[in-house]
Amino acid sequence: MKKSVLRKYAQLLAQVGINVQPGQEVFIMADLDQPEFVAMVVEECYRRKAKKVVVDWDYQPLQKLHYRHRSLTTLGKVENYELARWQHYVDVLPCRLYIISEDPDGLRGINQTKMAKAQQKRFPIIKPMRDAMENKYQWCIAAVPGKAWAKKLFPELRASQAMEKLWQYILDAARVTDDPIAAWEEHNREVHERCDYLNSLGIKELHYTSSTGTDFTVGMMDRGRFSGASEKSLKGITFNPNIPSEECFISPKKGEAEGIVYATMPLSYQGQLIDKFWIRFHEGKAVEWDAEVNRDLLTKLITMDEGSCYLGECALVPYDSPIRNAELLFYNTLFDENAACHLALGNGYADTIQGFEELTLDECHAMGLNESMVHEDFMIGSADMNIDAVCRDGKTVPIFRNGNWAF
Numbered sequence: 479m480k481k482s483v484l485r486k487y488a489q490l491l492a493q494v495g496i497n498v499q500p501g502q503e504v505f506i507m508a509d510l511d512q513p514e515f516v517a518m519v520v521e522e523c524y525r526r527k528a529k530k531v532v533v534d535w536d537y538q539p540l541q542k543l544h545y546r547h548r549s550l551t552t553l554g555k556v557e558n559y560e561l562a563r564w565q566h567y568v569d570v571l572p573c574r575l576y577i578i579s580e581d582p583d584g585l586r587g588i589n590q591t592k593m594a595k596a597q598q599k600r601f602p603i604i605k606p607m608r609d610a611m612e613n614k615y616q617w618c619i620a621a622v623p624g625k626a627w628a629k630k631l632f633p634e635l636r637a638s639q640a641m642e643k644l645w646q647y648i649l650d651a652a653r654v655t656d657d658p659i660a661a662w663e664e665h666n667r668e669v670h671e672r673c674d675y676l677n678s679l680g681i682k683e684l685h686y687t688s689s690t691g692t693d694f695t696v697g698m699m700d701r702g703r704f705s706g707a708s709e710k711s712l713k714g715i716t717f718n719p720n721i722p723s724e725e726c727f728i729s730p731k732k733g734e735a736e737g738i739v740y741a742t743m744p745l746s747y748q749g750q751l752i753d754k755f756w757i758r759f760h761e762g763k764a765v766e767w768d769a770e771v772n773r774d775l776l777t778k779l780i781t782m783d784e785g786s787c788y789l790g791e792c793a794l795v796p797y798d799s800p801i802r803n804a805e806l807l808f809y810n811t812l813f814d815e816n817a818a819c820h821l822a823l824g825n826g827y828a829d830t831i832q833g834f835e836e837l838t839l840d841e842c843h844a845m846g847l848n849e850s851m852v853h854e855d856f857m858i859g860s861a862d863m864n865i866d867a868v869c870r871d872g873k874t875v876p877i878f879r880n881g882n883w884a885f
Contacts, residue, residue: 479645484515485522487649490658490721492522494708495618496573497717500527503572507534511579511624519575528573538584538749545588545596553592554599564607567615571713574617579624582809585749593748594778601783601851609839613829616717621648621812630809651722651801651813662708662718669707673726675885676704676794676877680870683734684792684877686819688863690740694759696792696821697734699846701832704728704794712835724801724816727793729826731846733762735789739821743807743814743857744771751809752776755856763787764823779823785850791822797861797881811855818859819878824850 492498504523508516520531545553628640635643653661681702686694706726708718736759744753755769755776764787769776780787795818796802802817826847828834834842843849865878876884 479642479649483649483654485518486658487652487654488515488518488522490652490654490662491519491575491577491618491620492526494659494662494718495620495721496523496575496616497715498523498526498528498573498616499715501529503570504528504531504575505534505567505572506531506575506577507536508577508622509536509538509579509624512577512622515622516577519577523573536580538580541749542585542588545592550592550595550599553596556600556603561603564604568607568610571611571615573615573717576617576619577622578619578810578812579622579627580749581624581626582630582746582751583749584626588749590748590775590778594782597851598783605851612839613834614712616711616715618717618719618721619812620652620721621810623648627810631806647804647806647808651804651816653722662721666707666718669723669726672883673704673706676726676728676867679867679875681867682870683868685866685868686737686739686858686863687865688740688858688860690742690858690860691756692737692739692858692860692863694737694739695735696759696789697731697762698728699731699831701845702728702731703830703832705827705830709829720812720816722801722813722816724799725793725795725820727791727827727830729830729847730789730792731762732785732788732826732848733846735759735762739858741856741858742818742860744809745776745854745856746809746811746814747775747779747854750775752779752856759789762789779852779854782824782852783850785848786824786852788823788848788850789821790824790826790848790850790853791820791855793820793822793855794865794877795819795859796878796883797859797863814857815855818857819863819865820855820857820859822853822855824848824852824854 523531623641623644628644632640655661683697704726710716738758740756744751753771757764758766764780828842861881863881867875867877
């Protein structure tokens, strides 16, 4: 891929993604696949006068070794130096950029129970610091090609060809055009206008149906609002948390979901794939489920904590979206969630409550916002999905017909 094109992508992530402000610190998490591109991003952050940029590298084979050889006690402990770093995040509120490229099957064979128990031990210790940072800083998730990921998508190609082809798909989805900054300004405007219309309806609940077997109703919080594309931190700084992003999303009301949903794409979770699965909800809670591939991992996800069996997000994405029209299954949630309507198990987003700026997290939870250590999207959209909004004034308004917007 031409360096001039990659430079535009790096600029996009620094300016539109995390929108680095002069004097801010930046922490980047990246896999080992594209160090030259990560260096470009670091340079672009410094060009925007970042105070300092820190890169933390990740590598799936090391994760597997750690979970194989460390005891559960060791894995579940949050060391003092880790706590000191989390406190630094709270004090400084740095930008956080996640540049992902992991192998969708990279953690196959890992001890799922051990991983889940270790995460459950660590979460209560880290949670107060995460809560203290909530909605106050800029963050963004974006992607670059990894060799194993590219070969999974294009097994017939040589590794170098597969990487180049995946680069092109990623850049197209991220709107890296002649002027990606302008392209994202226009895209953000269009998504915000659609969210404004949805919010004007006063939606009480959404009803989903499709030929896959999905027949599902989910309730909304009284002050719930749809969001999408760019957001604004409590510090007043605009950023784009996902590049790419095609969704209008909202956090539903905990305890109000009835019916069954069928996944229409595999779910990549913790470096493994869950596929051909369904979940039945009653009184908001997942009460029954099955999967042809990795049912045990799906069970681990749904039972991670008290909130992981409830929903934290409902996202509307038209079947006629740029990523869906690419006709490629990415085996990566960042992309696949932007190709279809989806739901998320677990934690909800406080900033989808009108006036959340004046509320505590406890007050948001009392309104019906779900709380969990996980937030995992799974795709349910299809070419014939219909969605109706039952509004608080008694009207029923079509939102989706045959997989696409009905307005």
